[in-house]
Amino acid sequence: xxPFSPVAQLAEQVAVNHRVASSSLAxxxxxxxxxxxxxxxxxxxxxxxxxxxxxxxxxxxxxxxFMELDLGDDALxxxxxxxxxxxxxxxxxxxxxxxxxxxxGFVILDEHxxxxxxPEVVDVAQxxxxxxxxxxxxxxxxxxxxxxxxxxxxxVRQTAANHDATAFWRRAxxxxxxGRFRExxxxxxxxxxxxxxxxxxxxxxxxxx
Numbered sequence: 001x002x003p004f005s006p007v008a009q010l011a012e013q014v015a016v017n018h019r020v021a022s023s024s025l026a027x028x029x030x031x032x033x034x035x036x037x038x039x040x041x042x043x044x045x046x047x048x049x050x051x052x053x054x055x056x057x058x059x060x061x062x063x064x065x066f067m068e069l070d071l072g073d074d075a076l077x078x079x080x081x082x083x084x085x086x087x088x089x090x091x092x093x094x095x096x097x098x099x100x101x102x103x104x105g106f107v108i109l110d111e112h113x114x115x116x117x118x119p120e121v122v123d124v125a126q127x128x129x130x131x132x133x134x135x136x137x138x139x140x141x142x143x144x145x146x147x148x149x150x151x152x153x154x155x156v157r158q159t160a161a162n163h164d165a166t167a168f169w170r171r172a173x174x175x176x177x178x179g180r181f182r183e184x185x186x187x188x189x190x191x192x193x194x195x196x197x198x199x200x201x202x203x204x205x206x207x208x209x
Contacts, residue, residue, distance in 0.1 A: 039138055097142045156197075180199075
């Protein structure tokens with residue numbers, strides 16, 4: 001049994017009966033429809049490992065366009081390391097995103113910086129929304145729910161070739177922080193691509209009561 005986690009408890013509280021307005025958008029187009037969807041970020045347990053593994057295959061399929069990922073002879077991408085520590089390390093957290101109870105993606109967060117090792121930083125290790133639910137505000141809502149879990153410093157990384165992901169994260173973080181973030185391009189042995197960062201404590205302090 002997984003030990004009690006205040007992060008999991010908080011995520012459950014964030015998810016319960018939380019209704020958000022979601023927009024159906026085309027790139028560069030105006031709002032064409034607005035629906036009300038129940039969007040949840042749900043903590044996972046070791047029993048969810050098969051679900052996360054299958055979602056990770058979809059994630060890898062998307063990333064194979066930008067990275068040298070090949071299928072094995074079993075027609076699966078080799079992702080043995082992606083879920084390591086998700087249920088055995090207290091500083092690594094995996095969630096699934098559900099939309100009206102349907103699986104729509106997953107999020108993995110690490111409580112340390114990928115770039116500096118700083119344990120006060122939360123790193124978005126993996127973030128994936130299925131194509132069915134993209135460009136509807138759902139990814140932005142899931143990102144905001146993740147950011148709400150930790151009033152800490154945050155780092156969000158994208159590979160240099162993944163321009164769509166960079167555009168998404170700029171919009172999502174801009175909306176969440178009200179523009180209180182910075183972006184740098186890292187090009188060394190730690191990472192190659194844009195990195196956005198912000199302080200969740202400052203963002204919360206700036207919000208009206």
